[in-house]
Amino acid sequence: MSETSIRRTVVVTDPQGVHIRTALAITKVVGRGKSEVKLVKQDRRTMATEVLQILSLVVEPGERVEIEAIGPDAAEVADALEPLFAGKFDSAIESGEHA
């Protein structure tokens, strides 16, 4: 499998911004994949693997976030992350790890 590098900008449409549930879902999606994922807001960048760090980016509704993914499934991971910023959660993702 070849390494791909993806950089995608999303606008946060979830009326609550990136909240605790979003952050948890992000870490799960990233945890299941094989790519390294970072989130960037303006000049701040954090690994998308830890809830506290994601929350500390403080992403408010209407703001832009960049998803940076490097790895064999970078595009798939980015695809799976995108709806989370719109507040669309797949409950299978959220509970999957503990099922």
Added chain:
Amino acid sequence: MQKLQGIAVSPGAVIGEALVMDTEGFRIPRRFVARDAVVDELERFDRAVGAAAVEIDHHREAVSAELGDKYAAIFEAHLQMLQDSRLRGEVEDLIRERHYSPEYAVSHVMRRYAQVFQRLESSSLAERANDIFDIEKRLLRHLLGRRREGIAHLTSPVLVLAHNLTPSETSNLDRRYVRGFVTEVGGPGSHTAIVAEALEIPAVVGTGPFLTDVSGGETVIIDGDQGLVILQPDEETLARYRHEAEEKRILATKLEPLRDLPAETRDGVRVELLGNIEFPYEVDHCIDRGANGVGLYRTEFLYLGADGEPTEEIHYQAYSRVVQAMGGQPVVIRTFDLGADKMPNVPRPEDNKNPCLGLRSIRLALRNLPVFRTQLRAILRASVLGNVHIMFPLVSTLLEFRQAKMVLADVMEDLQEHNLPFNRDVPVGIMVETPAAAMMADRFVEEVDFLSIGTNDLIQYTLAVDRGNRDVVGLYNPVDPAVLKLVAMTIEAADRKGIPVSMCGQMSGSPLYTMLLLGMGLRKFSVTPSAIPEVKNICRHVALPECKAVAERTMTMENARDVKNYLKEEVKKYMEEVPE
């Protein structure tokens, strides 16, 4: 060194260790661990994280079983946040590099994360800080174990710094160890101010935000005379305050023998010095200072912080303790002086845009007769135990006074019907604290048994200055000629009629004004008990003709600053110590 200007609400200066109280209770003070204990402390932190994680996981499982995984997600997020590698690294660094105790390191790091959210305007985002506080509290509970309770249990003297203090917070503090208060908000009438004055410890309120700069455990100076709070004082400042404290102690020792001597001028004019009190135990402070009575017994404490309206019995207990302790000496009980917002079970007024000019004190009492009658019944019942006087606050018209007296007469009748003893001739008077009452003093004296000048409100209402407002507090001045004219009118009216007049505001407790007030004809001073020795000292050093000359000269002056400077010079002639 950092200096903060606030509002001085209780006099004195004190140097001590800071104890920060915030919404979470006591902030963990900055403590250090010994170099060779670092490894052990790191392990202790690790164990606490482990224990907290197990606890959160139990919660998660329980909630998940009951409500489903979706609702348990919050605990899963908490678990993740607790085990965040960066967070752990930051805490461990502080323990390892700076030798912070794990408790302080956790609190320090978590607070930094929380601050990111707290600074946000949007309240829903700011609330996210609560998740972090929740994790912090959990970790601290595991770190401190049973010792958490111990933090509230003070064992050494502290200065309490807080955003604001509620009655329940101050009542949980061990009085023996609290040496001073600072609050970021609040004004002269705030709960903190009242408690500090009662405890006779320095207090400064309304400093504005500063608590983020203090962790607790460091040295702080509270200057309750100047309204200053000094963080990280330098050696020179510390030395100066220590010197002042020493001088004060010497002065207090010098004044001690005055206790059993009368307050009498050199030429033999007798002056009565009474105490202002808020809480029943303060009667002991009055007795210790040789007070001639209680000139103002505030009763607001019975309502503040109470869950419901205090019963007649609660009132009666509070009054009888003080009346009995004072023996046959007068105790002037003032009926409640509060706004509707502070009273339990009283309907909120619809219009409360300007509470100081709104429905409060006697106005509120006359609108809520059952509450008023309960208090009056208790006072009347206590009147047979000693020398009780009744005083109504904030009276501004004769009609109000007559109405209040009618309610009193009605309560008397009621007691008589029930064969309960009371003193039918209990003296009834008013506080003169509105310009209206002062200007009508010549009419009031025809109907009241005594007057008491409440300078704090009189100044506020005369000069249209809220002394809790930092922008205009400079205009608030007891010796503004406008205020002095009203004081003079009141004393003259009482003298002409031959009824007693006293002064019970803060002005009467400042030795700087003693000569002036004596010269204006005042013979009864009701002051905070700790001020009795100093005021007595001045009385015993001066003679009436000198005081009269001072008063005459003062009344020709046109502004407060000139009056103050002049009084300082005059007092200096008789005393080595010039009071501020």
